[in-house]
Amino acid sequence: MPASKNPAIEDYLKTVYAHTEWQPDPITPKVLADRLGVAPSSVTEMVKKMAAAGLIAHVPYGPLRLTDAGRARALAVVRRHRLIETWLVREMGYGWHEVHDEAEVLEHAVSDRLLEAIDARLGRPARDPHGDAIPAADGSIAVEAFVLLADAPAGHTGRVIRISDRDPDVLRDLEAAGVGPGVEIAVTDASADAVRISVDARPVEVAAEAARGIWLSA
Template sequence: MSAVADDYLKSIYHHTEWQDARITPSRLATELGLAPSSVTEMVRKLAAQGLVSHRRYGPISLTVEGQRRAAAIVRRHRLIETWLVQEYGYTWDEVHDEAEILEHALSDRLLDRIDERLGHPRFDPHGDAIPDADGTIERVPFVQLRDAAPGHRGRILRVSDRDPELLRELERLGVDVGREATVTGTGALRLDGEPITLPRDAEHAIWLSI
């Protein structure tokens, strides 16, 4: 499998991790920053290899084998992110791009040693679950902040790593995975009794426990 194909599988996997709708070819093209024609051709190749299921103009889903392969790639990426934060002092807004490079370079043996060194972590710095070696993950019931009603109280489960600048601003405000938060209104939380107003679009980037 090429690194390009791995990126496709990873993007399809990510899309349904925190919501149920399957990804469309046009959305996948947007996620990858590629022309729709290029995505259509690669999806056709992945389908021929038995890694995705797709009908013309319809959404894309991973097959059992595609899910296994995607989970292995995601495991690599998230273990590397955790390793960079815990062992090398990277911040959570810095690790994504580094992991994108390293996930294709490290051997399975080194990855296993990193996992052992870190104590077999279950979640990466952003709260995303790290699949086990067999592809299974641990997940608890969740709600995206934009869908949480005022008064909802829960633990911050995940903060999207899509926007490094937003991550830096949320860190400055004290928003972090594992903290208890109470929703006080649209784009507003209370952390440890202190009200905070979140940056624009933050309600799309934070998930809370139910």
């Protein structure tokens, strides 16, 4: 099996890419190990393999950066993952809080032919159910100026660009409150514990931790 089609390597590439998708600092081997739930020694060995395959640039004890080839492979995996999530929500009746784990499995099994069929059936969607941009087949991906809800000042109004899918309970709570990608909100107040917003003139309180996982248009 080529290195680029190895499911473990694909998971590494996707995780390295995701770390810098919304902030500029490269990922360290320790953070990568924590994100993947593996031992640091396992990361060391895998990084060596990925570097030898030309997928990652790394100096001992330094941060990890994708090469052009590695970024292209990472975006291909991200494309599969996000299209599968979108398909599961639109066609299979899944909730947006349920699709991440399913997509983690299916992204390694779906063929390019099936992925193209899914993309066409869905009408070439630009974003997944959480608001993440879906890379195009050529590897291009949309980038938009943003501000985290946690950092937005009182008076800021913006459209929800994306919401982190890490906590299904948070997704359920936000959905119940009418907060999701594409929704226009206004920040009314903030404290150490929560951010208060207005959604269609309704007051909504978002816990500070959840506010760190909500991206608004700048």
